[in-house]
Amino acid sequence: VERSGKQHKNLENLVQHINTLIDRQALVASLVDKQEMRRHELVQSLVQREKYSELRRQLDQLHPADIAFVLENLPRDRRQLVWSLVDKTHYGAVLLEVSNAVRETLLQGMNQQDIVGAAGMLDSDEIADLVQGLSEQAASELLSSLESKDREEVESALSFPEGTVGALMDFDVIRVPDDETLDETLARLRQRGRLPVDSRVLMVVDQKGLFQGTLEMEALLVNPGSTSVAEVVNRDAVVFHTDDEAQDAATAFQRYDLISVPVVNAHNHLVGSLNVEAVLDYIHRASQKDLLGQVGLHEEESDLFMPVWRAARNRWPWLTLNLLIAFIAALIIGQFEATISAVVALAALMPITANVGGNAGNQSLALVIRGLSTNQLNQSNMLRLARKEVSVGLVNGLVWGGVMAVATLILYGDFRLSLIMQVAMVVTLFMAGLTGVMVPATLKKLGLDPVLGSSILITGITDTMGFFIFLGFAALVLAAL
C-alpha cells in the first residue's frame, strides 16, 4: 500500500523538508565570512550533494502527480532546483500534472532536447496539452520531432477549440470489429499484453470504421465466448461529438455516472474517447476558475506563490474598473454634499445600505453562477429567478429595514433618519437582487463570460446604487419634512 488519502500530509512534510534544507544552506552561506566562502563552498557542496542525492531518491519514489504537488508548493527558485533533481523520464508526466502557470515556469528552464524527450513519453492528446504552453518556435520544433501519425493526431487535437470535447478526449481507444466473437476479442486483448490504461469500454466499429456502439467489459466477461460482438454491442451508449461543449459533457458524466464515452466526428467516425479522469480534471479546473474569476483573478494565480510584482500587475485590469466605478460613486455622493452638510449623520449611515446591498447582490450572483454551471438556468427561467430574488429582497428590506429603522431612531432620535433607512433598505435590496441576476444574465446573452469579475462589477454597482438611493431619498425627505 503505497499511497492513500493522507499522502498529501507526507508531501507537505517533504515540501517543508526541502524548504528547510535550502533555507539552512542560505543561512550558512550568509553567516560565513566572505573570505572563507570558497573553502566553505567546497565542503558545503559535498554535504549538499549527499543531501540532494537523498532528495533525488525520495523524488524518484513519488507518483508524477505528487512530484507536481511538491513543485507547485515551492517558491520559483527552489522549484527550479528540485525540478533539476527529478528523473528526466518523469518530465512528461509531471509537466501534465502541474497547473498551467507552474508548467510555464518549468518549461522556461528546459532546453529543446529535454522537451522533446519529455514528449516522447506521452500520448498525442497529452503532447497537445503540452504544446499549448510552449513558445511558437519550441512547439514547431517539438512537432517536427514526432512521427507523422503522432504529429497528425497532435495537430488534430490542437485544432479543437478549448472547452470542447475534442480538446479533452483521448485518441487511444481499442477498436473491435463487430463481426468477431468474444473469444476472438479476448484473444486479441491477451495478445496485446495490456489495455490502454484509460479504456474501460471497447469501441465497436464496422468495416468502414463507422461507430456501432460499445462493448462493456462486463459483457465481454459474462457472456459465452462464442457470442458475436454484434449480438452484445451496446447501441444505446452515450456518445459525444468532437464539437460538443465540455461543460455539457461534464454534466452528462455526473448525471449518468459515465466512465468512458466514445467520441465521433460529424461523419460518425470513431475518433477517440472521453474519460472520467479528464472530466474530473475539467470540473476541478472549471470550479476553480469560477471561484477565482468571480473576484477578477487570473487563472495564473493558481500558482499561489507567484512573484509579487506579477501578481500585483495581474490584478490591474479589474482594479482599474473597480476604481472607476468607485470614483463614479464618489461623484454621485459629491452631488449630495449640501444634504450631508445639513445632517452629518447621513454620512455615517449611508454605508450600511450599500454594504448590505453588495452582499445581497453577491448572493443572487452566486445562485446564477451555480445555476449556469449546472445547466439549471437558461434564458427561459432566468426571469423567474430574478422575480424570486427581488421578492426576497423586498421581504428582507421590509423586515430588516424595519429593524434598522428602530435602531436608528433609538440612536439618533430622528424620525426622518429612521424613515430614510427603512425605504433605502427596501429599494436597495430590491435593486441588489435584480442586479445580481441581470448582470451575469446579460453578460451571458452578449456572449461574454458571466463569471469573470462579476463580483467586482456587482459590488461596484450595488455600492453606487446604495449611496444614490440613500442620499437621494434623504434629500427628498429633508426637503419635505
Place this chain on the structure above:
Amino acid sequence: VERSGKQHKNLENLVQHINTLIDRQALVASLVDKQEMRRHELVQSLVQREKYSELRRQLDQLHPADIAFVLENLPRDRRQLVWSLVDKTHYGAVLLEVSNAVRETLLQGMNQQDIVGAAGMLDSDEIADLVQGLSEQAASELLSSLESKDREEVESALSFPEGTVGALMDFDVIRVPDDETLDETLARLRQRGRLPVDSRVLMVVDQKGLFQGTLEMEALLVNPGSTSVAEVVNRDAVVFHTDDEAQDAATAFQRYDLISVPVVNAHNHLVGSLNVEAVLDYIHRASQKDLLGQVGLHEEESDLFMPVWRAARNRWPWLTLNLLIAFIAALIIGQFEATISAVVALAALMPITANVGGNAGNQSLALVIRGLSTNQLNQSNMLRLARKEVSVGLVNGLVWGGVMAVATLILYGDFRLSLIMQVAMVVTLFMAGLTGVMVPATLKKLGLDPVLGSSILITGITDTMGFFIFLGFAALVLAAL
C-alpha cells in the same frame, strides 16, 4: 444513441412544455364562468388526462437523472404534479439524483408504502443517503422493513460521519479469494451473470477476509487462465480507510486518476469501495457549497425556485451579522462627524478605499479557499501566502493610490485630500490582504468552516477598516496641516 451532451437542451424544452401545459390549464380555469366550471372541469379533465398520459410516457423514457433534472426545474406545485406521474419503480433512483432540498419536498408528499417501495430498488449505501432526508419516524419504519443484512449495512453506512470516505463508499464489492485461478474467477463472474455496475476492479481477500490487494480487469483479461490470483494481485493499489476525509480521497482520485478504490476498516477488513461516480458527485457538491457558502447561502438554496419567504428567512443569520458589522462601521464613522463637517468631500471619497479594500480582501480569500480545497495550503505556508498578499496590497496601494491621489488633486484641488487618499489606499490594501488570508486561516484553525459566510465577514471587516483608516488619517492630517 439515446443520450448525449446536448440532452439538457431537450430537457429544458420538456420543462417548458410542462409549464405551458399547466399554465394553459390555469388560464382556462380562470377564464370560464364559475357556473360553467363543473361541466368544463369534466371536459377539461378528459383532455388533461390524455395530455398527462402523453407526459407520463415521455417521463417513462427518461433516465432517472433526467427526471430529477426536470423535477428540480419546476416550481413546487408543478413538481408534485409531475412527481405523481413518474413511474413508481423509478422513485428510488430519482430520489437519489435530486438535490437534498428537492428530495425533501418530494418525500413530504409520499406515503410510507411508497417510500419503502422506493427503498426496495436501492443498495444499502443508497438507502442510507435516502434515510437521512426522512423524518425520524419514517426512517425507523423504513429500516424495520429491511432484511437484517441490509439493515446492518444501512446502519453501518449511517454511522460514518458526513465528509468521510465511509459515508461515500459502496458496500457492493466482488470479493475474490487469493487462492483461486483466473479461470475460476472468470467462471464465477460468468455464473453470477453480471458485475455490480460500480465495480471495475475486483477485491482480493485472504481466507480471514483481510484485504490483500486488487485484481484489475486488465490482469484478468490478458493473463493466461491458469495463473493464480495471488500471482497477479496488485498489492500497491491505493487504499482508503473508512475514516479518511472525503476531501483527501477526492484529491487522491484527481491526482492518481483513480476509478474504484477499496475501503478497509481499522482491522484491514475489506468493507466496500469508493467509486469515481461518488467522488464526482462529492466534488460537484463541495464546489457548489464553497460558491454558495462564501456569501452565506444555505445549501438548500440550490433549489433555485424555493418559496420566497423561506429563501428570505434562510438569509437572516448572515444578514444579521452583516447589519451588525455595518452598524459598527456606522458608529465608527459617527466618531468622525466633526471631521466630515469640516470637509464634506471626505464623505464622498471615503467609500472608494472601503470598496477597493473589500474586493482585494475577497481576492485573497478566494486564493485561500481554493488552496485549502486542493490541499495546497496548510498551516506551514499560510503565512507565506499572507506575506505575498500584503506585498501585492502594498504595491497596488502605492501605484493605484498614487493614481487616485492625482485624480483627487485634479478634482478637488486640495493637496490634503490627495495625501489622505494615497496613504489610506496603501494601508487599506495592506490590511485587506492580511484580513483575506488570516480570517479563513483562523476559522480553519478554530475547527470552523473557513468558507461559510467568509465573503460577508471579509467585506464587513474591510469596509469598517477602510472607513476607519481613511477618516482616522483624515482627522490627523486636517489637525496638522
